[in-house]
Amino acid sequence: MKTDKISLATPSKGFVCILLFACVFLSFPLQAFDDSTFVWRKLFYRKPGDNCGFEHAYLSNTDSIFVLPDLRCFHLVKTLSGEILYTSSEYLGWQNPRAIIFFDGDRYFIARRNTSTQGVFLYETQRVLNGDLIPLDTIRVEGVEMQDYDVSPGGKYLVLQGYLYGYIFDLPTGNFLKSYKMEPYGRRPQARFLNDDTLVIAVDGWKSTSGEPRYYWIRLYDINKGMIIDTIYSNHKDCPIDTQKPWIPVPCTPLGPTCDQEWYGWTYCVPMFTVSRTGRYILYGFVPQEYIDSNVFAPPLWWALYDVREKKVLWKKQYDNSVSHGDFGIFKFAADDKIILLHATHIIDVKTGDVVYIWGEKDNKWIVLKQHYFDITKDGRYIISGYESDNEAFTYLRRNPYVDVVNEASEETFIEGGTIVPNPADGKAVLEIDISESKIDKITINTLQGEEIKVIFEGMLPEGKHLFEINTKELASGMYFVVVQTSKWLKTYKLIVTK
Structure with missing residues (x-):
């Protein structure tokens, strides 16, 4: 097993501070940023003069179309051309890395309209393209505050994840099948399907008051057997208490990715783990034990790749975000499990965990180009994302030059x-x-x-x-x-x- 710290860029801290100031306050001139990898780059509006601020793209299963949601409108767009197929003034899809999920090819998709809706809506794609935005069904659990949701790779099941329980439904009927308990439960549970029969479930720990323990675990749950079949990671910490003022929370070291703490002055709130598209690997975040034992308030976050088949960790890496102005931890696997895309700008080799390509590395443009919400086609050849410039939000499709070069080299x-x-x-x-x-x-x-x-x-x-x-x-x-x-x-x- 390899353990490494990787620096994502190498400029001096002074230079980075100047660059970040320029990015945030002087409106980095990204319209001028161009290279041969762009297939198209557009500003999407609902109507002239109405900027919906699209930055977040969700590809369909066939990669032929994608959804662009925003707080005021959304579009269905043809991927390779950028042609708008349908547009609406209604909001569709709450902003998170899995807000809109297609299944059964592109026939259906699941979406959540806002955080107050404790459930998801089931849509038929063709009906939406024909202008009918009435959902086929609303799937929810009465009285449960939903924290996460996912659809199994084969489109058989939907999971709605609450704080204490997870709920599994049949698709596309929406019939309730069974529930499971998160124990010990935590503040921000997460659930993802590894395959049609297995869930990866996790909690990032308590939002601790003084003296309460903090838990962080990631486990595999067999839907058919109704039991935990593997523990990927597990840790806990007894948080300190102020005996003089026990009602005042004392800072307690996070054990992994969490919304409770801040890294480098920015709230670090990212998924605890990411599952590869084949279900072979699970990439998860963790804090090294020495920082936990020392109760460091803002410790460095590391990432480990777990091989489900071999039941072992292949490597551990720290992707140093000290030169960036935001959090680092949004990953997506390409379908062949050969590469991982980090924040739409960095390509990671799955075998080694090394960053092998950085888009916008020259002049450190990647700092502004990196995004939380992006997608990569199943073959890894195209990346769709967005960026803001001069108070306008651009969406783009570009070729993945790293994949092109490696494929050409391997073939020729x-x-x-x-x-x-x-x-x-x-x-x-x-x-x-x-x-x-x-x-x-x-x-x-x-x-x-x-x-x-x-x-x-x-x-x-x-x-x-x-x-x-x-x-x-x-x-x-x-x-x-x-x-x-x-x-x-x-x-x-x-x-x-x-x-």
Whole structure:
């Protein structure tokens, strides 16, 4: 299991402060920000002069359409063209990472209109496209304050998560099936389907008053058996008490992602875990035990990847957000489980946990481009999100250049033979090649975009095995290509650098 801290960017703190001031108070000129990855970028309005402020996009199961909800209106939009298929002045979808969920292909979707509605609405997509916004059904539990909801991958079940109990319904009938108890229960329960038969459930702990324990656990619940079948993570802390003024809460270290505390001056309120689309992996946040034992008020947050099949943690990482102005912890997996998208700007390699690509890294534009609400197509090739500039909210669809480069390389230039050890590398690595020709023109290290950044060797070599030491200390963390080339052929090897 690997444990690493990853810095997402490397500018000085003074530079970051100046940049953040410019972003927030001087309206960062993002209309001018452009590159070849954009497919389209638009301002969506309900009518001329009425900016609905769209930033949050929810793709359908087929990725052919997406929903843009806002507090005053919403659109159904064709993904690849940005063409509006339907628009309404009614609000649809409360802002959270799973506000609108499609199932049975694109035939139905579940949405929540506002936080006061203790339930969800069931819609038929084609009826909405035809202008009929009357829901087929309202699914709720009377008297229960709903905290979360999800639809199983096959569209069989809906779960409504309350504080103490979770409730499972059949879809699309909306018939109640069974409930389960969250024990010990916590302040902000979360529920996600791992597959059609298994739920991932969690609580982030009590919103503690003095002396109350704080719990944080993540478990797998088998719907058919009605029982817990695995514990992914579990921890608790007895919060301190002021014996002189017991009615005044004493700061108590959070155990993981929570809305109770603040990180870097901003409220940190993100999902406790994210499930991969295949159900193979669970990415969850946690606070290292040494900070819990020391009762640190605003400790660093780390992330771990749990392999459900192998029942073990593969790696632990800290994605350092000290250079950003907001919270870091909104992740989405691509369908093949090869990459994770973080805040619409950072690409993470699932195998290593390393950040291998940052969109807007130049001039630190990613700080403004990062979003809580975004989506990625099932094949990982397109990202849909938004950003604000000059008091207007842009929505965009762009190609994922990291996936394009890796796919092209894997299909055309990766050739068997040769090794780089260790890989990932921290400090140095050794490239071993076995050549059958007595000529090597050049061995270089290239970026994912193909830019040559270092020459390892240039000249001629005799036939046979050869070793080349690669100094990775001068390289930033991420993925690179080591390219061995002659006038007739080339071989490309993937190199991952960690710090």
